[in-house]
Amino acid sequence: MSVLTLESILKGRRSQPHQLIEVLHDVQERYRHIPEEDMRIVSRELGVPLIEVYRVANFYKAFSLKPRGRNVITICTGTACHVRGSNLLSNQVLGQLGISPGDTTEDGQFTLEQVNCLGACALGPVVVLNGTYYKHMTPSKLRSLINSVNEKGIEDTDDAKGKTKGKKRQRSH
């Protein structure tokens, strides 16, 4: 199954080692993480040793080797968000869901991630939930947001492939 979809990602990029990062981005967008099996195929098709594929996937923050939760909460920890209290938001998630950055809740409902800067500094602190930006966040706003996802369950997020499809996702909200 995954070979079929990988096919379209690899099209026109075979035997071009420099395309590795672009390919991994697309794999990550499709599967929300980079499965081992896909790394093997990418290695073979691009002509890059598997260890190098693994090294690249491991080095860059954009790639996750672990499956992520159905909902991804991304907290911006850029300087502007930091001085406006973005650490309170991580504290809120830790207190409410018991997860630290990089972790996924046991039920697979939420993954918490941090990003160094989203470039929306004027609106800080910024939180992104499944690609939708939320500005001037406070612990209580974040609490309500998490509660609302918990109430709605998972059906809202099925199409949220990849956290960065900002525009599309916002329209649907």
Added chain:
Amino acid sequence: MPKVKPRVKSVKDLTELRKRLRSSVKNFKSKLTICGGTGCHASRSQDVIDAFKKELKKRKLEEGVWVRATGCHGFCEQGPLMILEPGNIFYCGLKPGDAGEIIAETILKGEVIERLLYTDPVTSKKVRTEAEIPFYRAQDRQLLAQNRHVDPCSIEDYIAIGGYSALAKTLTEFSPEKVIEEVKISGLRGRGGGGFPTARKWAECRSAPGEEKYVICNADEGDPGAYMDRSILEGNPHLVIEGMMIGAWAIGARQGYIYVRNEYPLAVKHARIAMQQAREYGLLGDDILGGGFSFDMEICRGGGAFVCGESTALMASLEGKVGEPRPKDVHTVANGLWHKPTTLNNVETWANVPPIISNGAAWFAGKGTRGSKGTKIFALTGRVKNTGLVEVAMGTPLRTIVFDIGGGAINGRAVKAVQTGGPSGGCLPLDRLDLPVDFDALYDAGSMVGSGGIVVMDEKTCMVDVAKYFLAFLQDESCGKCVPCRLGIDRMLEIVTDITEGRGRPEQIDLLKELADTVASASLCGLGKTAPNPVLSTLRYFPEEYEAHVNEKRCPAGVCRELIEYEIDAEKCNGCGTCRRACPYDAIKGKKKEAHVIASHKCQKCGICLSECKFDSIIVT
């Protein structure tokens, strides 16, 4: 707008296309320009745009009103923003529900809707146009002002305002040497942080041996707190592409790359669309404008590694490898991407090139200071009233930016420090704010212009915590290739963490300085070389804060968790219960309408109660 794109084969074709495009715009009675940059987008500007389109369709007014989504206008704080012509009326804080009223009142009757106007925080008066707003008034917006005139997804808009005419001028009137000379006279220096003279880089790359050469646009704006590059690439991508083409012509490159952060999805999307459109018109490809110059480009997404802002690491990443820098004993202008001569400039640098060619080097050199020419965009953020993108002439005092444009600190607090230059820069105290923004002046003061982030800090910001924040950032982002950076930053972070957690000893300060010196002098790349700056600048300007932490085990700003306690002021607490409900650790108890109490054994000092209480009853001791 023409559906099938005519190929532009000569300068004459381009001029004629521009004429046609300009005449097609004149038919509109009203023009609505709505900001669609990431900031306003996050404030749901797309919903506002959709609401306008729907409402205009309903009223059958589509023919007379031009709705255009543009890139960032800079004043993100007030978004979504809109400028309405005729009248240049500036509306802010828009909601989709406002569309009907704006059409009925302003567009049809010419009446201004007071409640949607910006209120000057100083005079409390409503302001009608952008030019009257203090945030914009003190600026000199050469690059940013263009954003409101182009839809970033429309090459036609860009051509209509004169786009690609600098390229046409270059190909018809200038030799490559003349372009480099022009850039040299302009005094343009790299906007990415280093401030290296752009013309020197180009000249060295041009004279480097080799047939194949590359130009790269560094849009991996990794500095947290800086987003001007995002705003330009996202709002006016053709300007960057045109700049790169002029540069490529000057150095003799046929291929270019834009390396853009994946965290900027709109910038990636707009750059891709722009590149595709330029290809369709024949503005990228073979024999551009019939001048015998061939050039094409690729857009590559970064992987979220700060170190890839470093030129050699970025090039490794473009090659599909791990983003590790290499020694630069042979410069990238001679041995860069795939070991070929390569010129790498950042987005803002490339964007400055077309106006320099169009308006002449003297125009650019006429702005700024002796050593730093032109205008520079700064991202003004943090604990300041007006946040957003600010473009000023080099040499403008920091005070003007923070107070005249930014309006000072929020909540009536006092500004304590200004952090410039991101993790490579430093913190400057209030009494240094008369310093001009100038590459050399800020460097001498222990900070740097960097890519242009200005983060304002007030008395609620702990400077030791800021140093810790940057060290933690850099420790996380260090690629680990060289020992001084990998281990040195680690040890520095350990010491600063000790200090913020009450284990600091006076002798550790000297050790910290010694480590800083080693890391700065022995690291392989810019990340490590500048990593000690946040620590050194806070030690230099705010020694008393370190002393309070070390000697008195006290955090004067009330930030460092291990050194503070939270209490509730029984006098002020009215028992509303907000804090009790907000506390994730169930540490607050109290009956309704009675003063609440914090159980210190349960309290994790997360600070949430403090941020939620509307009556200032939570005290930090």
